[in-house]
Amino acid sequence: MTKNYTFTIYSNDQTGILNRISAVFSRAGLNIEALSVCESTHSGLFRHNVQVSCDAQTGFRVSQQLERQIEVIKADFYHQDEIIQQELALYKIASKSMLEQTLAEQIIHRHHARVLSMNSEFTVIEKIGKRAESQALFDDLSTVGVLEFVRSGPVSISKLMTTESLQEDMPVFKQHATCESENGQTVETSS
Amino acid sequence: MKSASNTSDPMTINNPLADQELPNVSGAESIILSLLAEGVSQVFGYPGGAIMPTYDALMDYEDQLEHIMVRHEQGAVHAAQGYARASGKVGVCLATSGLGATNLITGIADAYLDSTPLVCITGQVFAQLLGTDAFQEIDILDISTPVTKWNIKVTQASEIPAAIAKAFYIAKSGRPGPVLIDITKNAQIDCMAFDYHPCYQLNSYQPTPQPDELALVQAARLINVAKKPLVLFGQGLILGAAEQEFLAFAERCGAPLAATILGLSALPTNHPQYVGMLGMHGNYAPNTLTNECDVLIAVGMRFDDRVTSNLDFYAKQAKVIHFDIDPSEINKNVAVDVAVLGDVKHTLPAVTKQLDANKHPQWLAKFHQLHAIEQHKIIAKDLEPKTDTINMAEVIKCLNQQDDNCLIVTDVGQHQMVACRYAKFSQSRSLITSGGLGTMGFCLPAAIGAKFARPDRQVVGIVGDGGVQMTIQELGVLMQHQLPVKIIILNNQFLGMVRQWQELYFDKRYASTELSNPNFGLIADGYGINNAKVSSRAHLADAVHTMLSHPGAFVLEVMVAQQDNVFPIITPGASVADMCLGTNTAGTSDDNSED
Known part of the structure; x- marks a missing residue:
């Protein structure tokens, strides 16, 4: 099997x-x-x-x-x-979606993710967890638009x-x- | 002075530079000195751009290190294989970068599958040109990775001796295999202080696993209670120089003994417990009774699919004991009950001393009964044919009758199977054949290497008309070195084995298997090699006698039956117990003394 x-x-x-x-x-x-x-x-x-x-x-x-x-x-x-496994996922979203609406911030908070880097153009969010968790965050963030997404393999x-x-x-x-x-x-x- | 002056270092005596100040030499010269320190006296190779500094250095050491220039790099690696398998030493070959290195690959792969110790040294372009598609630049490290036991690229002169020391240690220790060292041209040209330290240990490599005491006890216990034990022996016995230990083991347990193709000659063929060869074209009794034995004892063999055929129907009734040096072979193809890891030279005696003296006359009689069937249906016809044309088997029989102690080197195909089935062996390392890879073109260069390794032995190459044309240029080496190798071309004007399969499994559609052959005698003449051609049975014995007694090289072409088949055969996918004894019943003789 x-x-x-x-x-x-x-x-x-x-x-x-x-x-x-x-x-x-x-x-x-x-x-x-x-x-x-x-x-x-x-x-x-x-x-x-x-x-x-x-x-x-x-x-x-x-x-x-x-x-x-x-x-x-x-x-x-x-x-x-x-x-025991963990994965690291990074998400890039437009900073204006962080500034102009609270939805993105709520999503980040709800998923226990964190903002890794932010400038006037884009924000990079980091999520450490299982595959399903980083995928769930991706699905939710897609509603505000994900510019770029990368996930490490499991460690x-x-x-x-x-x-x-x-x-x-x-x-x-x-x-x-x-x-x-x-x-x-x-x-x-x-x- | 470092370890070169250390008298406890066993390699010191071979180091031509011992008791001198560390010499400043070129990387190329360090290659030669390292080879000499490893006791190498002959290398096979072909020069070219990226290996030229090494060839230049070689000229200064001609009296100590003989270079045999082949006519194609494939010839160099096969010759090194023949050398290694005839002598038990490491075979060494040299080639240039790019095409020189890729031309070695077939032989390296062959050596990998047949566990032959080789050190292959290839030149490489200058280090600063690596990765630029420079002239004759190929990433031979990547190409050779799947077919080498180990490989390394050397880009600095100072790294050469350590790389060569490690290469020799890895090639010859544990389960032997080919290694490749790729040395850039700048590393060959640059100078370095030469100091040689042989390698005896590596942090990541355990060549010989420690025997497990419990496994030794379990193995002995199983063998002692067995009613129908069957021993399968392979090349591990020869590689481990454990022929005598095996004989003691075998005679103590009294079991029938069957050989894999590469195990042939480890045991004299006339031994009363010897029951023949395993495999697709092996003997009827050992194949069939594999599925009847109660304990299967595999010694230094790897359950190749040509031996086991369909694994779903292979020895399911038997307890399996597997002696091997390579842990990765255990449970690879056949699930084993007891694995005896380690060097058979040590594990066999450890088990033997726990064995009860036994004999299995009724069980052996069963082998003899089945052998009588094979004798009647196949062997008699092969050896005493009633046909007009000569059979391959009777050529082998004729050779046996005139010289029962020659070193036989075969090519691949029908003649190989016939030679392995019918050749008689009285001493170990008497058969060199391409087993795992089945490389046509192997015979001629391998026979050359074997003769360089064992000038004292009569080396006879047995080759087909197809295979000989794959490396026929190596007749030039026989000519140049006046090397008394005998070559028998069994000419059926077909790629016989493929033709046989076309007849049996492809509706007799003979696609691209009929050969338009040259005049082999004229080719031999061109190289100044004595030759003869024989087409009738009446002249065969005389021709073989002429060949064997000729002091120099000799090519004997024997015209054999065009469309003969090798039987018995295990149909691909069938059980090992379902050997097909053939379709052709013509010409059977009832009176035959051969076994």
């Missing part, structure tokens, strides 16, 4: 590593729905968050192929209920305590637990 999965991939800082990672997804026929890259808690190691829709078996196989890449230290994948953090505890002996992270499965259904990817 196809579900949303978020992969958390730790890699060294090497030119071309993002291509190598994305190639694993495209080879599996998966479209990357959201991607964010940042330095991890370990200086010099990068954390790639990749969200895709796939079935569990494909997700497992992709995580195996990701870990097979030399510069990848670890690749985990999580179902949506195993992570995710796992609910586990151990995720980023990359121990000192790095190669250990590529050591898998014995993969046992019942009819190929349940599989643990890594220790």
